[in-house]
Amino acid sequence: MIECKNITKVYKNGNTETIVLKGISFKINDGEFVAIMGPSGSGKSTLMHILGALDSPTKGEYFFNNKDVSSMTDNDLADIRRDKIGFVFQSYNLLPRTTVLRNVELPLMYAGVPAKEREERARASLISAGLSEDRWKHLSNQLSGGQMQRVAIARALVNNPSVILADEPTGNLDTKTGEIVLDTFQRLNKEYSRTIVLITHERYVAEHANRIIHILDGEIIEDEKNIKSRVVNYSE
Ligand SMILES: Nc1ncnc2c1ncn2[C@@H]1O[C@H](COP(=O)(O)OP(=O)(O)OP(=O)(O)O)[C@@H](O)[C@H]1O
Numbered sequence: 359m360i361e362c363k364n365i366t367k368v369y370k371n372g373n374t375e376t377i378v379l380k381g382i383s384f385k386i387n388d389g390e391f392v393a394i395m396g397p398s399g400s401g402k403s404t405l406m407h408i409l410g411a412l413d414s415p416t417k418g419e420y421f422f423n424n425k426d427v428s429s430m431t432d433n434d435l436a437d438i439r440r441d442k443i444g445f446v447f448q449s450y451n452l453l454p455r456t457t458v459l460r461n462v463e464l465p466l467m468y469a470g471v472p473a474k475e476r477e478e479r480a481r482a483s484l485i486s487a488g489l490s491e492d493r494w495k496h497l498s499n500q501l502s503g504g505q506m507q508r509v510a511i512a513r514a515l516v517n518n519p520s521v522i523l524a525d526e527p528t529g530n531l532d533t534k535t536g537e538i539v540l541d542t543f544q545r546l547n548k549e550y551s552r553t554i555v556l557i558t559h560e561r562y563v564a565e566h567a568n569r570i571i572h573i574l575d576g577e578i579i580e581d582e583k584n585i586k587s588r589v590v591n592y593s594e
């Protein structure tokens with residue numbers, strides 16, 4: 359469903375050119391849980407922006423559900439982002455002083471979904487993301503980091519996207535809270551067959567996926583398949 363063919367990304371600032379991605383090729387099938395792992399500055403976020411149709415490659419081709427995204431117009435890219443991709447970021451990006459339910463409903467408001475259906479879908483997403491119902495009427499800034507990240511995951515799910523892209527989703531969390539979030543991704547993958555791409559610089563985090571694509575200085579140096587993924591056991 360995701361296929362990158364020889365993707366290159368070059369940033370130009372005045373006369374200096376920085377080659378950030380140097381010919382990246384890989385495929386991700388529906389239902390996979392893949393980690394993209396590499397040190398700071400290796401090009402992970404740049405790659406995620408391309409995968410998420412937030413940016414275009416300088417050279418190479420990117421196919422999403424067999425469509426060539428690298429040649430799409432900005433409008434088509436915006437449609438793909440809204441309908442097909444769920445984003446989760448390190449910093450949660452929730453609206454403060456707004457309830458959990460409203461935060462999750464937000465993408466559906468932009469999509470023009472009627473109020474009753476919005477709330478039903480937001481509730482279903484919050485259940486999938488594992489946030490207990492006694493928190494749903496709280497304001498988002500009254501939650502713990504792990505709870506906020508689960509709201510962000512619910513929001514990413516609410517449009518029923520083809521893939522969830524998560525860039526360092528545990529970066530702001532302590533180890534235990536990070537595990538709860540990683541467990542959430544594992545459950546979404548196993549129980550709901552969600553395709554997940556998780557970006558991280560930490561081996562320990564990457565090992566929660568089933569496959570680890572290693573990136574260094576803008577190149578794939580290893581593609582580890584059939585990872586025996588770390589199982590999280592937590593109780594709240
Ligand atoms: N707009 C830009 N213009 C020029 N260089 C850029 C731009 N954006 C990113 N870079 C450079 O591209 C390289 C890769 O950046 P990127 O954000 O993809 O790394 P990363 O792997 O996500 O790092 P981190 O783990 O720190 O988030 C860095 O050297 C960065 O300085």
Ligand SMILES: [Mg+2]
Pocket residue numbers: 402403404525
């Ligand atoms: Mg980054």
